[in-house]
Amino acid sequence: MNSPKSNIYPSLLDKYQRPLNTEGDFESSFNEGDEGYKQSFEEMYAANEQALLDAVNRVEHEPIEAADKGTAFNEIVDCLIHQRACSREDLQLTSRTLGEITPYIHASINGFEFDFDLAFCKEAAKYFEGATSQVYTEALLKTKYGNVLLYGYIDELRGQTVYDIKTTKSYDRSEKYAEGWQRRVYPYCLTESCDAQVTNFEYTCYQLQGGGVRMPIIKGEQ
Numbered sequence: 001m002n003s004p005k006s007n008i009y010p011s012l013l014d015k016y017q018r019p020l021n022t023e024g025d026f027e028s029s030f031n032e033g034d035e036g037y038k039q040s041f042e043e044m045y046a047a048n049e050q051a052l053l054d055a056v057n058r059v060e061h062e063p064i065e066a067a068d069k070g071t072a073f074n075e076i077v078d079c080l081i082h083q084r085a086c087s088r089e090d091l092q093l094t095s096r097t098l099g100e101i102t103p104y105i106h107a108s109i110n111g112f113e114f115d116f117d118l119a120f121c122k123e124a125a126k127y128f129e130g131a132t133s134q135v136y137t138e139a140l141l142k143t144k145y146g147n148v149l150l151y152g153y154i155d156e157l158r159g160q161t162v163y164d165i166k167t168t169k170s171y172d173r174s175e176k177y178a179e180g181w182q183r184r185v186y187p188y189c190l191t192e193s194c195d196a197q198v199t200n201f202e203y204t205c206y207q208l209q210g211g212g213v214r215m216p217i218i219k220g221e222q
Contacts, residue, residue, distance in 0.1 A: 003147070004140060004146070004147045004148055004149035005145070005146035005147060005148065006146070006148050006149070007148075007149045007151065008148055008149070008150055008151075009150070009151055009152045009185075010152050010180065010181040010182045010185045010186070011055070011181075012055050012056070013181035013185070014180055014181055015048075015051050015052040015055045016052055017179065017181070018048040018051065018052065019045055019048040019049050019052060021048075021179075022041065022044050022045045022048055023041070025044060025048075063109075063110035063111065063112065065112050066167075066169065068109045068110050068112050068114075069107075069112070069114050069167060069208060070165075070166070070167035071088075071091070071109065072091055072093075072107035072109050072114055072116070073107075073114075073116060073121075073124075073165075073167055073206065073208065074155060074165050074167075075087070075088055075091055075093070075107075076093060076105055076107065076116060076121050077121060077124050077125050077128065077165065078133040078134065079093070080121060080122055080124075080125035081125045081128055081129065081131065081133060081156075082133065088109075090109055090110065091107060091108070091109045092107070092108040092109070093105055093106070093107055094106045095118070096115075102117065103118040103119075104116055104117050104118050105118055105121060116208075124206065127204070128156045128158065128163065130158055131156040131157060131158035131163065132156070132157045132158070133155065133156055133157075134153050134154070134155065135153065135154040135157045136151070136152075136153055136154075137151065137152065137153075137154060137186060137189040137190055137193060138150065138151035138152075138189055138193060139151075139188060139189040139190075139191075139192035139193045140192070141188070150185050150188065150189055151189065152182070152185055152186060152189070154186050154190075157190075160196075160197055160198055160199040160200060161198070161199070161200045161201070161202060162182075162183075162186045162187060162190070162198055162200070162201045162202070163201075163202050163203075163204050164177075164180070164182045164183070164186075164201070164202070164203050164204070165204050165206070166203055166204065166205040166206070167205075167206050167207075167208050168205060168206070168207055168208070169207070169208070177203045177205060178203060180203070182201070182203075183201040183203070186198075186201070187201055
């Protein structure tokens with residue numbers, strides 16, 4: 001194949017998908033307020049479209065607390081899996097004790113402060129024992145508009161299964177992750193670039209409240 005005309009990653013595809021899904025989002029219970037819809041269809045579509053344009057143009061935005069909490073949790077899990085120190089320059093992790101009985105990990109990132117229950121984090125890391133973390137993968141995709149480079153970082157890869165770690169404030173909203181483009185892009189890249197036999201993709205979704213609550217799992221068929 002010739003050199004790619006565009007470089008595309010899963011979260012950019014997710015933002016492309018959002019305007020297309022506006023009707024469903026508009027009618028969802030999360031858009032219901034005490035006096036009708038929180039946003040009109042036009043407002044929601046415009047916001048989704050602007051988010052896509054900002055992503056394409058790489059417009060800088062203010063840090064998002066929920067996203068940074070997920071980033072911190074993911075890094076803690078990786079550190080525990082591989083028994084290593086934090087590798088991110090924008091994140092500081094320290095071990096502390098709450099009172100005299102509850103050990104936890106304190107995370108500081110982009111001005112946000114989070115506390116994660118150590119036992120919960122160890123339970124999460126144990127689930128991914130033996131996995132390779134933050135695996136970079138890429139592959140060319142031929143389209144009628146030209147060749148596209150698909151790429152991204154896999155959270156955890158073990159055997160024939162790709163894992164993508166998600167965190168959510170409310171487990172009731174976790175099903176939305178099954179629509180994510182990671183489940184399509186990463187197996188394709190692995191298969192095309194290194195003939196890997198990927199038979200399963202799993203979204204491992206954690207509901208975090210304070211230190212963490214539980215570990216529900218969403219699986220995506222290949």
